Amino acid sequence: MCCTGELALNRLRGRLCAAAFSLIILGGASACSNADDSSAGSDRAGVDSGHGPESWTLPLQAYLPDEKQQKLVADARESLLVTCMSRYGFSYEPAPPLPKFGPKSMTDLRYGIHDETAVSRYGYKPPVDLAAIREQERAALDATLLSPPEEAVMTGQQAGTSQVAGLPEGGCAGEAGRSIEGGGEFRSVLASELANEAYVKAQQAPAVKSAFSGWSACMAEKGFQYGKPMDAVDDRRFAAEKPTEAEISTAKADLGCREKTRVAETWFTAEVDIQKTLIDENSERLDKAKADLSHAVKNASKVLGKKG
Secondary structure (H helix, E strand, O other), rough: OOOOOHHHHHHHHHHOOOOOOHHHHHHHHHOOOOOOOOOOOOOOOOOOOOOOOOHHHOHHHHHOOHHHHHHHHHHHEEEEEEEEHHHOEEEEEOOOOOOOOOOOOOOOOOOOOOOOHHHHOOOOOOOOOOOHHHHHHHHHHHHOOOOOOHHHHOOOOOOOOOOOOOOOHHHHHHHHHHHOOOOOOOHHHHHHHHHHHHEEEEEEEEHHHHHHHHHHHHHHHHHOOOOOHHHOOOOHHHOOOOHHHHHHHHHHHHHHHHHHHOOHHHHHHHHHHHHHHHHHHHHHHHHHHHHHHHHHHHHHHHHHHOOO
């Protein structure tokens, strides 16, 4: 049985998932999006030459929910939970939103830093007060804690039992999930896994390896020894909550070398090619994922009385 704290945290994550800066880079929005990615769900893919990486689009985004869809489904789920919990005599308060920070889209920061203003002040860290963010997250989590009876109704389980008699399977949470997703999957695990696979594979593309080598040589000329761009991001010396002068100077040099060797553009282009191949190889399963997403969005719209 899920403990109360874990249940509350999962509900909060379902509302708006905030992740640590260094973790978001690999998973991007494919792992947990708080990004305003207006191009997700479309069939476009490519570099917007007039804007930075935050405006780029990856092919697999067409199979993943964008922020508006995530919020729609989360709001619908919370609405169903309120109704269900009230049937059993509980006044349920929807989970409050978590503070937003991090990437603006799936591709923003996916390939590393690119904002000179942010880097000059925060180094590799997100441009927010992390201590304040953690306090807001703690307060939001505390606000969603359930009593044991409430948790039993929410999950359909209680200590020592597998299912509480008289409740829908999986409790109110299970009922809400089935009402929205049916037997499908709102957020495709397959699409997320393929996106991460492509991200890693792209690093082995000849053009990307060449860009990495050029970046490493550029950094060495400036007195920094790193083999790959993400090695600098992951440097343990920069694990402190606030950026040090060493971190900022490293990040500024890193950004200059990234721009000189076109790391982000090259890496993105290679990943696009790999994602297209993976889509072709998994077209049937991905088409189902897109249909499941559309089905969940339509159901959520009906729950909220919106046209979808």
